[in-house]
Amino acid sequence: MSELREKVAELLAPIEADMQRMRAVIAAELESDSPAVRDMTTHVSCFQGKQLRAALVLMVGEATGRRTEEHPEVAAIIEMIHLATLVHDDVLDGAEVRRRVACVNERWDNETAILLGDFLYARAFGLSTRLTSRLPSQLLAATTGRLCAGEIEQAALRYSFDLPQATYEGVASAKTGALYAAACELGARYRLPRAFGPEDAIGREMRAYGEELGLAFQIIDDCLDLTGDPAAVGKSVGTDVEDGKVTLPVLYTYSKSNSSQQARIRDVYTLSSELLGVATEGGARAKLLREEIDLEAGLAYARGRAEELVDRAVGRLGTLPESSARQTLEMVAAFVLGRTW
Amino acid sequence: MSELREKVAELLAPIEADMQRMRAVIAAELESDSPAVRDMTTHVSCFQGKQLRAALVLMVGEATGRRTEEHPEVAAIIEMIHLATLVHDDVLDGAEVRRRVACVNERWDNETAILLGDFLYARAFGLSTRLTSRLPSQLLAATTGRLCAGEIEQAALRYSFDLPQATYEGVASAKTGALYAAACELGARYRLPRAFGPEDAIGREMRAYGEELGLAFQIIDDCLDLTGDPAAVGKSVGTDVEDGKVTLPVLYTYSKSNSSQQARIRDVYTLSSELLGVATEGGARAKLLREEIDLEAGLAYARGRAEELVDRAVGRLGTLPESSARQTLEMVAAFVLGRTW
Numbered sequence: 209m210s211e212l213r214e215k216v217a218e219l220l221a222p223i224e225a226d227m228q229r230m231r232a233v234i235a236a237e238l239e240s241d242s243p244a245v246r247d248m249t250t251h252v253s254c255f256q257g258k259q260l261r262a263a264l265v266l267m268v269g270e271a272t273g274r275r276t277e278e279h280p281e282v283a284a285i286i287e288m289i290h291l292a293t294l295v296h297d298d299v300l301d302g303a304e305v306r307r308r309v310a311c312v313n314e315r316w317d318n319e320t321a322i323l324l325g326d327f328l329y330a331r332a333f334g335l336s337t338r339l340t341s342r343l344p345s346q347l348l349a350a351t352t353g354r355l356c357a358g359e360i361e362q363a364a365l366r367y368s369f370d371l372p373q374a375t376y377e378g379v380a381s382a383k384t385g386a387l388y389a390a391a392c393e394l395g396a397r398y399r400l401p402r403a404f405g406p407e408d409a410i411g412r413e414m415r416a417y418g419e420e421l422g423l424a425f426q427i428i429d430d431c432l433d434l435t436g437d438p439a440a441v442g443k444s445v446g447t448d449v450e451d452g453k454v455t456l457p458v459l460y461t462y463s464k465s466n467s468s469q470q471a472r473i474r475d476v477y478t479l480s481s482e483l484l485g486v487a488t489e490g491g492a493r494a495k496l497l498r499e500e501i502d503l504e505a506g507l508a509y510a511r512g513r514a515e516e517l518v519d520r521a522v523g524r525l526g527t528l529p530e531s532s533a534r535q536t537l538e539m540v541a542a543f544v545l546g547r548t549w
Numbered sequence: 550m551s552e553l554r555e556k557v558a559e560l561l562a563p564i565e566a567d568m569q570r571m572r573a574v575i576a577a578e579l580e581s582d583s584p585a586v587r588d589m590t591t592h593v594s595c596f597q598g599k600q601l602r603a604a605l606v607l608m609v610g611e612a613t614g615r616r617t618e619e620h621p622e623v624a625a626i627i628e629m630i631h632l633a634t635l636v637h638d639d640v641l642d643g644a645e646v647r648r649r650v651a652c653v654n655e656r657w658d659n660e661t662a663i664l665l666g667d668f669l670y671a672r673a674f675g676l677s678t679r680l681t682s683r684l685p686s687q688l689l690a691a692t693t694g695r696l697c698a699g700e701i702e703q704a705a706l707r708y709s710f711d712l713p714q715a716t717y718e719g720v721a722s723a724k725t726g727a728l729y730a731a732a733c734e735l736g737a738r739y740r741l742p743r744a745f746g747p748e749d750a751i752g753r754e755m756r757a758y759g760e761e762l763g764l765a766f767q768i769i770d771d772c773l774d775l776t777g778d779p780a781a782v783g784k785s786v787g788t789d790v791e792d793g794k795v796t797l798p799v800l801y802t803y804s805k806s807n808s809s810q811q812a813r814i815r816d817v818y819t820l821s822s823e824l825l826g827v828a829t830e831g832g833a834r835a836k837l838l839r840e841e842i843d844l845e846a847g848l849a850y851a852r853g854r855a856e857e858l859v860d861r862a863v864g865r866l867g868t869l870p871e872s873s874a875r876q877t878l879e880m881v882a883a884f885v886l887g888r889t890w
Contacts, residue, residue, distance in 0.1 A: 240698060242701065242702050244701050244702045244706075245698050245702070299660070318659060322640055323704070324701075329670060330690055330697055333690040334687075334691055336690075337687040338687070342686075345678040349674040352671040353672055357668065360585050360589055363664070364584075365585075
């Protein structure tokens with residue numbers, strides 16, 4: 209995997225200058241006269257990860273030959289919205305470890321998380337309202353609405369073991385695909401002083417590429433949560449079982465299980481930790497599930513579905529001219545499948 | 550007071566049709582294909598109160614002779630942002646009762662509050678991006694940023710008994726004045742297809758009117774939290790003392806107290822409820838404070854400051870032509886001072 213990671217780092221080199229500009233924009237947006245606010249925004253660095261969504265804005269801009277001088281700002285907005293969702297997720301999930309956040313100390317409580325997330329949303333929208341074109345504001349408002357709706361749906365569908373795959377994918381698309389789709393669509397449609405219209409075919413294809421990539425990413429994420437090693441993944445794992453989220457590998461396994469296995473799966477999700485005889489901390493239920501239920505076929509099925517989506521996404525890149533940026537977008541798709549983090 | 554309330558209702562009659570349109574816009578924005586989302590947005594009605602901020606957009610539009618057909622939508626956006634802050638405040642404060650919300654049942658948890666708040670923000674921004682002028686998007690992004698910064702500052706300044714009045718007012722202005730200011734500024738500056746520029750004198754005066762009104766409102770709110778009857782106020786009272794918020798009446802009282810009284814004030818705020826011998830539910834500390842410390846001079850001082858602000862705000866209305874709308878804005882200011890709710 210580290211070979212693939214190196215390869216991607218190499219391919220990302222051409223957009224590194226713009227990535228630096230994107231980071232500088234975020235840093236400037238987090239500035240404040242208030243020491244209390246600055247104190248809080250220092251926590252943001254604990255959530256900064258791969259910045260893949262920002263990179264997609266820039267790479268799609270390159271690959272479509274439509275990169276503008278405002279692309280780094282658009283990328284910064286996408287990344288800030290992603291950060292806001294991560295920060296609020298920390299309250300939603302009660303996640304214990306996110307991206308090895310030893311730096312988020314005991315002062316990190318629900319209040320901090322809500323205010324910091326709201327502040328990030330406000331600054332991201334504020335930045336979008338100062339751009340030449342209104343497209344980012346419009347697309348990002350719609351996207352965050354869809355993101356929230358996905359989270360709300362997901363909460364309502366907890367402990368649903370008979371969920372149709374399409375419903376699971378609808379939620380996963382809204383939660384994760386939406387922002388990938390917006391990143392790629394903006395990368396392609398943003399131009400100055402106006403944006404390419406909604407009828408623009410390249411914009412539509414890039415949006416679909418992002419949507420499929422994001423859904424694949426989420427499916428792999430769900431697999432890693434079930435099987436992953438927290439040290440490698442860099443955030444809590446096993447939280448989905450703890451939180452009652454029945455993800456694709458479990459849905460598939462459940463649908464292929466006999467009724468006693470199904471009952472046991474439900475028990476592992478729902479019985480109290482005392483009754484199950486497991487620890488209360490995150491990960492114990494997922495571990496028990498792995499020990500008692502053969503998840504291999506379910507995991508293989510989910511990975512197969514992610515591969516199918518990635519293939520379809522990569523196919524869309526065929527509409528773009530050959531370029532190293534296009535090649536990078538292909539590699540990114542492969543990276544999503546191969547990631548262990 | 551009920552006389553004043555009736556009088557205001559009468560004066561509001563001319564904008565009632567626009568208020569209805571504003572409510573219809575909000576209802577449409579809360580619509581969703583997802584039953585889970587609809588389920589959640591039904592909670593919003595529990596937070597709907599006086600809708601004073603929305604009314605200000607419309608009344609200022611009338612009073613300045615600048616009302617447009619999009620004013621009800623602008624008013625809806627302001628109101629939705631206010632609702633989002635109330636919903637998130639519910640997590641921040643751990644408020645027990647807000648506007649007699651028996652209708653927010655046991656399914657109301659932190660997760661619901663965060664998602665519903667985020668959803669409201671997203672829909673409010675989304676609506677603003679579809680208006681003819683970009684001014685509402687720009688102003689509201691800046692306003693929500695300032696709102697969050699105010700909340701963050703406030704959290705950092707808990708248990709600060711030597712806070713300068715200017716610092717207290719800075720936080721209160723950011724928390725409450727900012728949205729009133731934005732409502733009045735938008736009411737005055739919004740026109741189609743473009744807005745009046747930032748140099749527009751009427752826009753600036755109306756903004757200042759809103760800012761002063763909002764700060765006065767917050768000061769009265771802080772007095773009511775200390776003295777109010779929860780049945781009359783319609784939300785939890787005494788929460789400021791519980792949460793360590795040292796508000797103007799207490800700051801003044803503290804500054805005029807001798808050192809043993811000061812120590813007792815600090816004790817009432819900070820000692821465990823066991824040591825104080827009071828109940829753990831909200832309101833017990835404020836009650837103890839009222840019993841042990843003479844707060845009258847502090848409350849009178851705070852009310853005096855609110856009156857001063859309202860006088861200044863009303864003075865600004867002198868720049869507008871005589872009209873019943875202008876008279877309503879004067880009455881609203883009086884209502885802010887006289888309110889018991």
